[in-house]
Amino acid sequence: AQTVTQSQPEMSVQEAETVTLSCTYDTSESDYYLFWYKQPPSRQMILVIRQEAYKQQNATENRFSVNFQKAAKSFSLKISDSQLGDAAMYFCAYRSTKAAGNKLTFGGGTRVLVKP
C-alpha cells in the first residue's frame, strides 16, 4: 500500500516570503498522480496543484510550484510571495492509476502560519 509522509507538522513564514513544504511517498508504481490540497479554517478541501508522474516538468499554478523528484519519491510545494490567505493546513496526496476506485491517500498535513 502506498504511504505519504509530511515530516513538517508546522511551518511559519513571513508575509511576502517563500516557504517550502516537504512530502515523500512510498510506491512501487511508475505511473501515478500527486496533489497538494489546502484546508483553511473553513475546513473546505481545495485543490492547489497536481502533478502527473510521467511528466518531468514541474507543475506551477501562479504562486504555487512543486519540485517533483521521481527517483527520490519527493514532491515538495513552494509557496512564493506568501499571503495571509495562504494560512491553512496543506495535505499532500497520492493517487494510483492502477488501483480500483482511484482513492486519494493523504499525508498527515503541514500547518502553515503566515506572519504579517
Add this chain to the structure above:
Amino acid sequence: AAGVIQSPRHLIKEKRETATLKCYPIPRHDTVYWYQQGPGQDPQFLISFYEKMQSDKGSIPDRFSAQQFSDYHSELNMSSLELGDSALYFCASSLGRGSYGYTFGSGTRLTVV
C-alpha cells in the same frame, strides 16, 4: 460554478443512534468518494462509487453503509453511532477516474454525544 453539496453541515446524534449524510456531486460527475477526518487527522478514505456501483472500499466500519443513486447523489448511512465516529465527513466527486483531482464538498461535522 456548481460545487459538491453536502447536507447537513452539522449533525449532533446520541450514541447508538443512526445518521444519514447526503452528497450531491457536481453535475456530470459520475464518481463519488467519502472520507472521514477526525480531529487533527488527515482524511481517511471510506468508500467510493462509480456509475452507481461501489468501486473501492477503505476503512469503513461494518456499521456504515453507502450507496449512489440514479441521479448520482450518494448517501452515507451510519448506525449504532459511537463517540469515536465524531468527525468531519467529506464527500468528493470527479468525472471518471479523477485524473484532474477531485472536488470536495464542505463536509458534514458529526458530533456523537
